[in-house]
Amino acid sequence: MATLGLSEADRKAVEDFRQDVVDPSRNALVIVDFWAEWCGPCKQLAPVLEQVAAEYEPKGVKLVKVNVDENRFIASQFRVQSIPTVYAVFQGQPVADLSQARTASQLKQMLDQILAQLPIESEEKMQAAEIAPLIAMAEEILEGGDAERALSVYAQIAEMAPDNVEVRAGQARAFVALGQLDEAQAVLDAVPEGAGHDALLERARAALSLARDAKPVADLSAVQARVAANPDDHAARFELANGFMANGDRQAAADALLEIIARERDWNDNAARTQLLKLFEAVGLEDPWVSAQRRRLSAILFG
CATH class of the missing domain: 1.25.40.10 (Tetratricopeptide repeat domain)
Known part of the structure; x- marks a missing residue:
């Protein structure tokens, strides 16, 4: 964004935009919300953007608000013709127009699609890379028949990643293997809907269902x-x-x-x-x- 020939105020606006949006967007996805104090729809959309941005911060998402009355040059560079206008910016470039999203679910759906296609550096990805070998070790121990030790390993991983669905599914299967069916059910009940990893959860639920149906028999x-x-x-x-x-x-x-x-x-x-x-x-x-x-x-x- 060239600054030659700009007023001092516009040059400052460009520099602020570079610091707030362009630089962070090198490894994160920045949601840029163009708004104004007099804009009713902007005020209605703001809480939705703030809520989703806070929820998606661990995924590498950041929200920046740009007041068009105070940043006319920035708004003109993005060809903002009406507000609210919302863009997703990555590596200094707009990668998606999010302006049509008016609900949290619509915005999340669009962000999920964008994040799946971009090399975003996020806490979630770094954490997933850190715990992946630990999960593999716990799974190997569980498959080897030492459910008590596997449960202990899963408990340690859960302290690092309490919301990881793969860990929760593994814990549930370990509880099932130990015959602690109520504990397995409690673990699965605590997983929020839409958390993903449906196949892993279904595997744990199937193991629990089988354990409830099938009672150990000493003599068949x-x-x-x-x-x-x-x-x-x-x-x-x-x-x-x-x-x-x-x-x-x-x-x-x-x-x-x-x-x-x-x-x-x-x-x-x-x-x-x-x-x-x-x-x-x-x-x-x-x-x-x-x-x-x-x-x-x-x-x-x-x-």
């Missing part, structure tokens, strides 16, 4: 005998599958559920398929074991 021989005596006793085989799940034998559980589906796929309003899909969710849809069982299920349904 009686129900196994019922299945052996009558292979079409699907209720007994379903009970056997839940017993296997509760005892940690996911392969035997999947075998039993797939056998029910093969014999009577719609039995009990698709109870076996529903339970099998919960098992897939709990294990993790990207897990190679789940992929193998899905292929078995497809062969039964479409073979």
Whole structure:
């Protein structure tokens, strides 16, 4: 923004704009709100902008207000013809016109789209990079069967990132593995709606649902005998599958559920398929074991 030939006041306005907007926008997204004291719609929009900017500050967003009556040259450079006019600025350049956003949800939707496409440096990204190896370690410990130690690691990470959904989902799964189902439910209930990471949360919820359905059974021989005596006793085989799940034998559980589906796929309003899909969710849809069982299920349904 050239300053040659400008008045002293305009030169100061340009310098202030450079300090307040251009320089911070090198690594952050700056929302520039062009407004005036006499503008009613500006005053209505201001609380929305302030609320969202405060919420998105950890994501690398900053709000700067520019009074057009006091900064006519700046407003002219941005070709402001009516107010409120709101721009998103990154690396000194307008990257989006946010003027049409009038509600917090509209503004958040637009900001989410912009932030997903720009290399913004933010507290969230730095924190995510810092805790990623710790989450991977906790997950490895949990998958290895040491749920108590995994829960301890997740608790330490939660102190660093109390709102991290991935951590909360891991904590819930660790509680489930320890049989502390009410604690797992409390963790999941505390996650706000729209927090993201839906797949991770669904995995934890599926694990919790399975744990509530399936009670550990010390001796499955009686129900196994019922299945052996009558292979079409699907209720007994379903009970056997839940017993296997509760005892940690996911392969035997999947075998039993797939056998029910093969014999009577719609039995009990698709109870076996529903339970099998919960098992897939709990294990993790990207897990190679789940992929193998899905292929078995497809062969039964479409073979």
